[in-house]
Amino acid sequence: MLIQRYFETRLELIENALKSYLSFDNIYSKNLIEAMRYTVFSGGKRWRPLLTIAVYEMLTNPRKNSDLSDIIKAACALELIHNASLIHDDLPQVNDRKDRRGNQSCHRKFGHATAIMAADALYTIAFEVIAGLSDPKKALTGVRMLSDYCKTYGMIGGQAVDLLNKRKVMKLNTLRFIDLKKTGSLLEAAADLACLIAETDAETRQLMINYTQNLGYAYQIIEDIIEDYNRSGDDLDFSQDFIPTSKSSYTGLMGFDKARHAGEKLLLECTKIIRPYPNNDILNEFIQMIQERLP
Structure with missing residues (x-):
């Protein structure tokens, strides 16, 4: 019961923060904003942000009356990047998924061009969020960390190798590389950012x-x-x-x-x-x- 309560309270913090990061209104890009919100709030389990917070709280034990604002920022930055990656992953040129989380994939509902721009926008907001950490040095380090975990030897690199080998019988080392990078990179980032903020x-x-x-x-x-x-x-x-x-x-x-x-x-x-x-x-x-x- 206590563990369930923990997840409920942390999920509420995550959801409220994500809503605030995507609360802008612009009548000229309304369709784009709808596509971003549609993806982020379409029923994801939020494992990455929950894991980020859980690692941080185990290391610092701040569960009573403590300021979680920085770790929430780190957690939400990861979740925004994860959702951006799902939009790209679902595109016809990549994995061609028609459905995601029981709903139409973003490109099926909003069109390919809007989906691509929605993902791009979510990436940029994620870096804006992590750059907002209260300590400027941690903010700079956090941006660099997130970049490293996303780029060619991280999540995107894993996706590229996956695409390259999609119609091949893969070797075990190749499959392991894909999973450790494409999926694992953001999980490692969860721990790394938690340790950065906890100053371990x-x-x-x-x-x-x-x-x-x-x-x-x-x-x-x-x-x-x-x-x-x-x-x-x-x-x-x-x-x-x-x-x-x-x-x-x-x-x-x-x-x-x-x-x-x-x-x-x-x-x-x-x-x-x-x-x-x-x-x-x-x-x-x-x-x-x-x-x-x-x-």
């Missing part, structure tokens, strides 16, 4: 980055297991012979048992990393939520 030492920073990297990678492996069975993760029937739907997946490249073991091992590493820290209940909850998806 280099060792703690690396541990938190390792935690989020392992967490995200485990999630990708488990999603592959579920997707390759082409069934809901709640009622998989493993009495049937295993035939992966894709050779370019962890189950296709490693087999079910090895993929499952790899996911479990990564989650165990996450548990070990945060074990020494008091107030690690929320980060343990992230581990449990992924663990429960394991068949």
Whole structure:
């Protein structure tokens, strides 16, 4: 109950902040603004901003009467970038997704040109938000961090490699690179920004980055297991012979048992990393939520 209450209160802070960042009105670009809001408020789970805040609060324990304004800015900057990346990812020239979160994808509802501009605008607002950290030095470092996690050796680089290999049977190292960069980069950024604002030492920073990297990678492996069975993760029937739907997946490249073991091992590493820290209940909850998806 306490954990549920924690998520509810932090989600409320995130939603209110996102609304304030997208509260502008301009009659000449009304369609653009609608496309931006449509994407950001279309039912995302907000895992990245929640993770950012949870790492910060574990390291600083400020849950009582403390100012969370800077960490909320960092969290929302990540969420804005994540949503921008989804718009680009859904475009016909990329993954050609017609639906996202149970709704029409942005380009299907607003047109390709408006969707591209909406994503571009969300990127720029994200950097404006992180540049607004109360400490100018942290703000500058935060902008650089976010840039590094997004660019050619980060999220966008992972997307590029994914596109390049879309119709190929990938090697395990290639698939791992794609997932660690395309999906994992913003999770690592969540830990890195939390450590920046919490003013941790280099060792703690690396541990938190390792935690989020392992967490995200485990999630990708488990999603592959579920997707390759082409069934809901709640009622998989493993009495049937295993035939992966894709050779370019962890189950296709490693087999079910090895993929499952790899996911479990990564989650165990996450548990070990945060074990020494008091107030690690929320980060343990992230581990449990992924663990429960394991068949």
